[in-house]
Amino acid sequence: MDAILEARGLTKRFHGLVAVNGVSFQLRRGEILGLIGPNGAGKTTLVNMVSGTLAPTAGDLLFEGRSVRGVPAYRRAHLGIGRTFQVMKPFPGMSVLENVAVGALFGANGGERNLERARAWARACLESVGLGKRIAQRADALGGPDRKRLELARALAMKPRLLLLDEVMAGLNHVEIEEVIEDIRRVRAQGISILVIEHVMKAIKSLSDRVFVLHHGEKIVEGGTAEVLSDPRVVEAYLGRQRR
Amino acid sequence: MALLAQIVVSGVLLGGLYALMALGLALVWGVLNIVNLSHGALIMLGAYATYFLFTGAHVDPFAALPLAAAALFAAGYLIQRGILNLVIRGPMFNTLLITFGIEVILTYLAQLWFSADYRAINPRYAGSSYTFGGVTVPLVQALGFAIAIGLTAAMWLFLLHSRTGRGIRAAAQNLVAARLYGVDPKRIYALTFGLGAALAGVAGGLYGTVSQINPYIGGPLTAKSFVIAIIGGLDNPFGVVVGGLFLGIVESLTALYVGPTYRDVASFGILVLVLVARPSGLLGRTA
Numbered sequence: 281m282d283a284i285l286e287a288r289g290l291t292k293r294f295h296g297l298v299a300v301n302g303v304s305f306q307l308r309r310g311e312i313l314g315l316i317g318p319n320g321a322g323k324t325t326l327v328n329m330v331s332g333t334l335a336p337t338a339g340d341l342l343f344e345g346r347s348v349r350g351v352p353a354y355r356r357a358h359l360g361i362g363r364t365f366q367v368m369k370p371f372p373g374m375s376v377l378e379n380v381a382v383g384a385l386f387g388a389n390g391g392e393r394n395l396e397r398a399r400a401w402a403r404a405c406l407e408s409v410g411l412g413k414r415i416a417q418r419a420d421a422l423g424g425p426d427r428k429r430l431e432l433a434r435a436l437a438m439k440p441r442l443l444l445l446d447e448v449m450a451g452l453n454h455v456e457i458e459e460v461i462e463d464i465r466r467v468r469a470q471g472i473s474i475l476v477i478e479h480v481m482k483a484i485k486s487l488s489d490r491v492f493v494l495h496h497g498e499k500i501v502e503g504g505t506a507e508v509l510s511d512p513r514v515v516e517a518y519l520g521r522q523r524r
Numbered sequence: 525m526a527l528l529a530q531i532v533v534s535g536v537l538l539g540g541l542y543a544l545m546a547l548g549l550a551l552v553w554g555v556l557n558i559v560n561l562s563h564g565a566l567i568m569l570g571a572y573a574t575y576f577l578f579t580g581a582h583v584d585p586f587a588a589l590p591l592a593a594a595a596l597f598a599a600g601y602l603i604q605r606g607i608l609n610l611v612i613r614g615p616m617f618n619t620l621l622i623t624f625g626i627e628v629i630l631t632y633l634a635q636l637w638f639s640a641d642y643r644a645i646n647p648r649y650a651g652s653s654y655t656f657g658g659v660t661v662p663l664v665q666a667l668g669f670a671i672a673i674g675l676t677a678a679m680w681l682f683l684l685h686s687r688t689g690r691g692i693r694a695a696a697q698n699l700v701a702a703r704l705y706g707v708d709p710k711r712i713y714a715l716t717f718g719l720g721a722a723l724a725g726v727a728g729g730l731y732g733t734v735s736q737i738n739p740y741i742g743g744p745l746t747a748k749s750f751v752i753a754i755i756g757g758l759d760n761p762f763g764v765v766v767g768g769l770f771l772g773i774v775e776s777l778t779a780l781y782v783g784p785t786y787r788d789v790a791s792f793g794i795l796v797l798v799l800v801a802r803p804s805g806l807l808g809r810t811a
Contacts, residue, residue, distance in 0.1 A: 331704055357706035369701035371694050373759075382694045385687045386706035393687060438705060 283342075284309045284442055284473045285330065290339035292325050292497075299325040301497040302339065307442070312464070312474045314488030314505065316481075318518055322497040323477045324366060327444050330475070331363045332356040343442070360388045362440030364431040366447040366477075370419035376430060377415040380405055380437045387438025405433040409463050425456045432463060442473050449480040461486055485509065493517065526658040531776045533659050539772025540669035541730055545745060546752035546764040547676055548723035554758035555696040555716045557616065558608065561623040563749055564742030565630035566721045570596050570728025571737040572638055575645050585645045586667060589729045593722040600721025604714040612713060627742055634739035645732040668730040673765065675726060679719075680761040692716055751795045757805020766806055770794075 285307040292300040300322040307313045317323050328334040330341060332353035341348050348356055362383075371379050380402035385391045392398040406412055409429040414422065422430060428448050435443055445464065449457050461483055468474055478484050484491060485505060492502035495517040501508050508514060549563045570592045577588035603626065611618045652663040683689040694702040695712045703709055731737065731745075752771055756763030771791055778790040798806070 333700065333704065352708075353703040354706050354708045357704055363704055365701070369698050371697040371701065373697050374690075374693065378690065382690055382702070382707070383705045385690055386694075386702075388706075391687075391706055395685070395687060398687075434705065 282309045283307060284344055285475070286342040287326075287330075288340045288342070290326065290329055290341060291337045292322070292329060292334060293337045299497050300329070300336075300494075303494070303497075303499050304339075305492055305499065305502065307473055307475055309473055310468070310471060311489050312468055312476060312487050314484045314491035315475060315477045315494065316479070316484060316491060316514075317494035321494040321517075323494055324446060325497075326494065327363065327446050327475070327477060331361055331444060354386075357387060357438060357440075358390050360439070360441035361444070362387070362435040362438045362442070363444035364428075364435050364446055364448055366450065368427045368431055370422070370427060370430055370434075372418070372420035374419055375415065376406065376411060376417050376419055376422065377402055379419045379430060380434045383434040383437035384439075388440060391438070402433075402437050405437045406430075408436070408466065409433045410459065424451050425453075428452065428460065429463075432460070432467075436467065440472060442475070443467060445474060445476045445478075447477055447479065449478055449483050457483060481509070527780075529659050531780050532773060533661060534665075535773035535776030536769055537661070537665040537669045537772070538776065539769035540672040540765075541665075541727065541734065541768075542748065542752055542772050543676055543765045543768025544672035544723060544730065545727040546749040546756070546768055547679060547761065548720035548727070549746070549749040550753040550756070550758050550761070550764050551679070551723070552717055552720040553753060555692055556604075556608075556612065556713055558612070558619045558623065558717075559616070559750070560717075560720065561620060561746055562603075562627035562630060562742070563623075563720070563724055564744065564746030565627045565634075566596055566600065566724035566742075567728040567731060567745050568634060568737065568739060568742040569599070569630060570725030571645075571732035571741070572634065572728075573725065574729030574732050575643055575737065578645050578647070585647055585729060585733050586671075589671070589726050592725040592729045596725030596728075597718040597722035600724075601714045601718035603721070604717035605710070608717065609710050609713060627746070631739050631742055638739060640738055640740075642736045642738050643732075644736045645729075647733070650733070662734075664733050668734060671726065671730065672768075675723065676761055676765055679723070683761065688712075688715060748791065751791050753805075754795055755798050755806055757807045759805070760807050763805055763807040770806070 283306040287303055287305050289302045289304055290300055291302055315323055329336045343359060381398050384398040384402045403415060406415055409432050411426060411429050411433060419430060432448060449460055457480060464487055476487055488505045491505045491508040493500050493508060493514050500513050501511050545567060549560055552558055552560050573592040573595055574585050574588045577583040577591060578585050611622060649663055654661050683693060691707045691712050694707055695709055699709060752764055752767035755770060756767030774790050775787045779787050
């Protein structure tokens with residue numbers, strides 16, 4: 281099986297607290313892999329280790345077959361790992377277009393060095409997520425859903441080969457969720473592999489090829505989406521044990 | 525009335541140079557969150573570089589400015605890469621202490637190498653001036669003013685429109701996100717500090733043509749740059765132009781109407797007033 285991303289026993293300890301404990305998984309090329317788990321299960325910690333903002337305490341991480349241990353975050357971006365943030369992080373003083381242009385100028389393979397082409401590509405990315413009309417606004421003037429789209433457009437502008445989506449649906453209404461699901465499908469159609477972290481089960485169900493579940497920092501189940509979501513261990517992790 | 529006009533014009537010319545002095549400090553402060561206490565010492569080194577190129581190699585002082593800028597850029601790049609990048613994530617107090625240490629080292633190296641003598645850069649045309657309606661404009665000061673404003677505008681265009689400029693702004697506005705979108709913070713920081721030092725180098729060369737230089741000018745110039753950056757705010761490169769011109773005019777008027785010894789009382793008095801009334805600077809957006 282051709283894996284674009286493979287984790288082997290990834291572990292992160294914050295002093296006494298084990299946030300992620302010996303997690304192994306494979307993300308296949310062209311796949312959408314869902315990552316779910318209750319609050320505090322270690323999902324964002326895991327994504328931070330993949331994008332390079334946190335160094336794992338133990339374990340290894342392979343991107344396209346090569347270990348990226350010790351590779352700094354900006355160079356992982358050059359390799360083709362893009363991400364969005366659960367807590368959105370726009371560049372507040374720049375316009376929407378400029379925000380996305382940063383992704384285009386510094387992204388995969390060191391980015392596009394020609395300013396005009398970078399700007400044109402940034403505009404195309406914004407149009408693909410439906411933000412084409414807002415390119416001149418300041419990023420900090422955007423409302424919640426549009427900020428999510430900005431995050432997505434900025435990550436796409438990097439031309440990533442792997443995209444990490446950290447709760448892009450949180451705070452969106454049903455209509456907006458449908459739109460973002462469509463956006464993500466289009467991203468996958470471009471051949472980009474995706475790791476989706478999501479609490480919105482509808483999104484996980486309609487997007488993911490496979491799902492794995494984190495609970496207290498450990499992987500408890502992995503498999504096809506439907507079977508994982510009906511697994512008693514998953515139900516227990518979310519809802520607690522049923523009393524008899 | 526003519527006297528007042530003359531004073532205001534002199535203040536404006538002085539203010540242009542002040543703006544250039546503060547530009548490098550404000551850039552480094554805004555992007556790296558380092559108040560570079562060695563900024564004035566870098567200005568001093570730029571002044572000596574220009575002085576020795578002029579007296580030793582007979583390079584015209586204005587032609588020597590790009591060379592001084594290049595030398596100071598290299599020095600600044602290395603200081604950031606080799607020293608400051610190691611402590612950039614530490615508390616601000618660490619970078620204050622380290623840049624203060626660099627200031628002391630540079631000052632006393634300059635005293636050892638260049639002696640404590642006062643020196644001045646005096647090209648042939650040093651005394652030339654033009655008179656318009658009773659107001660005299662010295663050639664050297666007018667050139668210095670034009671270069672200072674031109675460089676500030678160039679800096680602004682660079683930050684707004686170049687790839688590296690966007691990387692610098694991205695790193696300043698949100699470092700975590702900038703790294704994840706492929707911006708190498710260490711390189712961007714070293715480039716920014718190098719640019720700040722290069723601007724200090726040019727400011728130093730210009731300072732040497734309008735004033736006297738010695739190894740100890742750095743401390744007061746750092747303080748002055750600091751005041752200007754506070755007055756103008758860090759959001760916008762033109763803040764230092766507003767701050768510089770404002771300070772230049774106020775100092776000139778104070779020197780005439782109150783007395784030259786009260787100049788610094790006026791500038792630091794304004795600093796206190798600005799901090800009380802508009803903490804993010806005259807051009808800054810208040811929260």
